Amino acid sequence: MGSQPGEGPVEFIRSAILSGSYAPGERLKEAEVAVRLGVSRTPVREAFRVLETEGLIEVLAGRGARVRLFTAEDVQLIHEIRSVLEGMVARQATLHVSKSHLAALESSCDRLENLPDxxxxxCDQENQYFHGLIFDIVGNDRLTHIARRLLEVPLPYKEDYWSTEEVKASSVAAHRRVCEALRTNDAVAAEEAMRQHVRDAGAGVARNAKLHPAGTSPAG
Structure with missing residues (x-):
């Protein structure tokens, strides 16, 4: 696991956590991360502080940091907040959507549907691509930043969720409902379809994921 060209410590560590390369509960040591990135410990320490504010790690006094453990309550709260935010974005998207946007969204639905079980x-990447397109249609950088920096759930918690054919099929159906609402410029339907989809996803992830009871922490 190495950094990409132009990728700083914050981006590298965030990406590694969200992809599962750094596992839930894993200890992160400043010196080891600094060597891996070819930087001093100072920018790594600063990156730890940033990622702590994003809720992805816990800084341990004098002992580096640890990848945060998510509880079912964490996952449900994140998705509940996302449902409101993404519902609002979907509503706004009805004012800006173009034929090329719709074509891209529908192609995403087709790709997700055709992925092997x-x-x-x-599946997770295609799902994120679809949701990202809705934000791109609106073009509000502040909303995009909130969604992509403060309301993400790492992949390890979504593995069991995406492993079933039923989840993929229901996600495709939900995405197509959003597409239809955007195609007809139905703001109310777009908002409701997106809100329901995100709430359902949150309930599914919380139900299927290997989550941690509130108040627990790994040894060490």
Whole structure:
């Protein structure tokens, strides 16, 4: 696992946590991360502080940091907040959507539908691509930042969720309902379809994921 060109410590560590390369509960040591990135410990320490504010790690006094453990309550709260935010974005998207936007969204639905069952990473990436397109249609950088920096759930918690054919099928159906609402410029339907979809996803992840009871922490 190495950094990409132009990728700083914050982006590298965030990406590694969200992809599961750094596992839930894993200890992160400043010196080891600094060597891996070819930087001093100072920017790594600063990155730890940033990622702590984003809720992805816990800084341990004098002992580096640890990847945060998510509880079912964490996952449900994140998705409840996302449902409101993404519902609002979907409503706004009805004012800006174009034929090319719709074509891209519908192509995403087709790709997700045609992915082999059990393609966890690919399903999650395509799902994120679809939701990202809605934000791109609106073009509000502040909303995009909130969603992509403060309301993410790492992939390890979504693996069991995406492993079933039923989840993929229901996600495709939900995405197509959003597409239809955007195609007809139905703001109310777009908002409700997106809100329901995100709430359902949150309930599914919380129900299927290997989550941690509130108040627990790994040894060490």
């Amino acid at each position: 059990g393609s966890v990473l690919e």
